[in-house]
Amino acid sequence: MKAAPEAQKRLLDLAELDAALARLAHRRSSLPEIAELDELGGRMAGLGSQIVAAETAVSDLAREQTKAETDVDQVRARADRDQKRLDSGQVSSPRDLENLQHEIASLQRRQGDLEEVVLEIMERREAAEAKVAELTAQRAELETRRDELTAARDAAFSEIDKEAFATGERRKLVAGQIPDDLLALYEKLRGQYGVGAALLQGGRCGGCKLSLNVSDLNRIRSAPHDEVVRCEECRRILVRTAESGL
Known part of the structure; x- marks a missing residue:
């Protein structure tokens, strides 16, 4: 799957908002x-x-x-x-x-x-x-x-x-800036794993917290910037930034 790097980075914003909504739901129920x-x-x-x-x-x-x-x-x-x-x-x-x-x-x-x-x-x-x-x-x-x-x-x-509604409205705006196919993949993974996308930071997946091996890092390093890459361990979308250590 292909998607502009900026669109992929918006997944991190979406994941952060989803985490905030999850925290609010937990707070409400507890x-x-x-x-x-x-x-x-x-x-x-x-x-x-x-x-x-x-x-x-x-x-x-x-x-x-x-x-x-x-x-x-x-x-x-x-x-x-x-x-x-x-x-x-x-x-x-x-x-x-x-x-x-x-x-x-x-x-x-x-x-x-x-x-x-x-x-x-x-x-x-x-x-x-x-x-x-x-x-x-x-x-x-x-x-x-x-x-x-x-x-x-x-x-x-x-x-x-009230806070959840405001967060949900922000989520709609962010989701509207993400291509439909990428958003659909994110939602599918979020349903399976709770988190659909994570930051690749210092060679480590922000989803499963595991460090990628050299082979996987080389594969990701050589992938085009608009290629949507996945963690081989947890299968979440890995978002590459300057912090990724590539």
Whole structure:
């Protein structure tokens, strides 16, 4: 392939711009905010599961408390009825009177036991509600941090994208100054090796960093200035300049 020496040198400018774009892409994908947001997302997901479990526990305890309070009300109502019956003097039989008094005493003990159960459930419910409040507060803190990180990440994205756009525009100008066949070869090699063209400097390939042997240097030295030469080791385009040591 033939190409004017100046067109070949423009490949170095293009390679430099491509390297800058690659650095920007790497910088964009490796922002510390991204990693922290990922870690924060995992923590928030775990916290969300804990909140659901804690809220379920509160709901279960609320139902348990309602049932226990209903039991208390039923026993109290029955004891009140018995007490009114006793106070009315309608029970004349000593045996019936004794049985009624015994039942009232039993119901009072039962009511006391059930009230203790209600208090115990209320304490457990209060602790569960406190747990929900604590976890919810933790989630709110994480959400605030997430919003801060998202804003910082987006600001960094905007800055990097602006720089990448400007670099991409410069790349278009440089690419437009390179013959189509040479540009196509460069793009093909860049896709294969990451770098499509490199400077031959002091007898060394700037792509693979290997020194060329005497035979290859003599071959390149004798090639016409408009000949597009390649590194025998990495197959990248070698651009010759005054620094090439030929």
